[in-house]
Amino acid sequence: MRAARLIRMALLLQSSPGLTAAGLARELDVSERTVIRDVQALQEAGVPVRSARGRAGGYRLAPGHRTRLTTLRPTEAETLYLSGLPTALRDLGLSDAADTARLKLAATLLPSLRAAAESSAHRFHLDAPAWFREPSAPELLPELARAVWSDRIVELSYARPGRDGRPPRTVTRPLEPYGLVLKAGVWYVVGRLPGDGPGGGGWRTYRVDRVTALSPAPGADEPFVRDPSFDLAAHWRAHCAAFARTLLRITVTLRLTEHGLRRLPAVLDPAGADSVPQAAPAPDAAGWVTLDVPVESEDVAFGQLTALGADVEVLAPAGLRARFRAYARSLAELYGAEPGGGQR
Structure with a gap:
């Protein structure tokens, strides 16, 4: 732990000479007393750290000295691809590796390029979690991430929620973990069930916060062979599109004005909106258009279609039409009275 901190301090002094003890303490998340002790440790190890008092003071390396610690380790290089996702790095347990990688990269850049890199970090930031949700990293996420990096088959227990009146249950199965996806603050693991043939036993996607247990798969001592044609981003896009389509369980028949x-x-919803024809059907004599639209449920359709007011008439299903009829009557009664409930 301390060795890694000393390396980071040396790199900080190389890339940002003149940092004060307070500045180093903030960067390293330690006390100023610890900074002073670490500076002494570097000096005793032969690193020529100089200190100066006054307005232009602070710590810096001796003129002409450069550390030889800028070669990126594999984990540090991999985290550069996630450097715009601080929440993801923290959840995966890679924050320290990313900080060190960025310092090593900064130490190798010319001052002009270093300024450009710092400028972009000050101008662009990606905040992945959704609004009004306190992000929390699933407990088993770092362990699962290690399995993804090392291509190790795991045995995974997953709490499957109950549906259609059925109680929730836990399933356990082996999985070849191909990748992790962060969607709106929720982590998912994409993997393949072990099996013969190029397709294996089929692809699966699980929410990581529902993984209740994780262990190396029995007998799986060697890394699994990844399908070289697998594209995580493309797979996820297809999965999301298919999932959205499965939510559209019923069809409603609507009669709409042009507006x-x-x-x-x-x-x-986007999946339902995609089903609206680009070319409008022929209107009737009164100028209304009739079409069928897939929706998730009658409850969802009611909430969505009330926004259209008198520009939509529900023709089917009968239950949804009856619900709109009752809603229209309640509005007529409410607005037929004086404000505040008085009679006209």
Whole structure:
């Protein structure tokens, strides 16, 4: 732990000469007293750290001295691809490796290029978690990430939520973990069930926060052979599209004004909006258009379509139409009275 901190301190002094004890303490997340002790340790190890008092003071390396610690280790190089995702790095347990990698990179850059790199970090930041959700890293995420890096088959226990009145249950199966995805603050693992043939036993996606147990798969002493054609980003896009389509379980028949037809894609879920025809069907004599739209449920459709007001009429299913009829009556009663509940 201390050795890694000393390396980071030497790199900080090389890339940002003149840092004070307070500045180093902030960068290294230690006390100023610890900084002073670490400076002494570097000096005793032969690193020529100089200190100066006054306005232009601080710690710096002797003129002409450069550390030879800038060769990136594999883990540090890999974290550079995640350097714009501080939450992801923290969840994966890679924050320290990323900090060291960035310092090593900064130490190798010319001053002009170093300034450009720092400028971009000051101008762009990616905050992955959704609003109004306190991000929390699943307990088993770092261990699962190590299995992904090393291509090790794991035995995974997963709490499957109950559906359609069925109780929740836990399933356990071996998995070849191909990748991890952070979506709106939630981590998912994408993997393949071990099996014969190029497709293995099929692809699976699990929420990591529902993984209850994780261990090396029995008898799986060697890394699994990854499918070289697998593209995590493409696989995830296809998975999301297929998942969105499975949510569209019923079809409603609508009659819309021209204005309602234009607004319809804005009130539907994206998967449902994609089903709205680009070319409008022929309107009837009154100028209304009739079409079928897939939706998740009658409850969801009611919440979405009320935004269209009198520009939409639900023709089917009958239950949803009856719900809109009752809603219209309640509005008429409410707005037929004086404000505050008085009678006209």
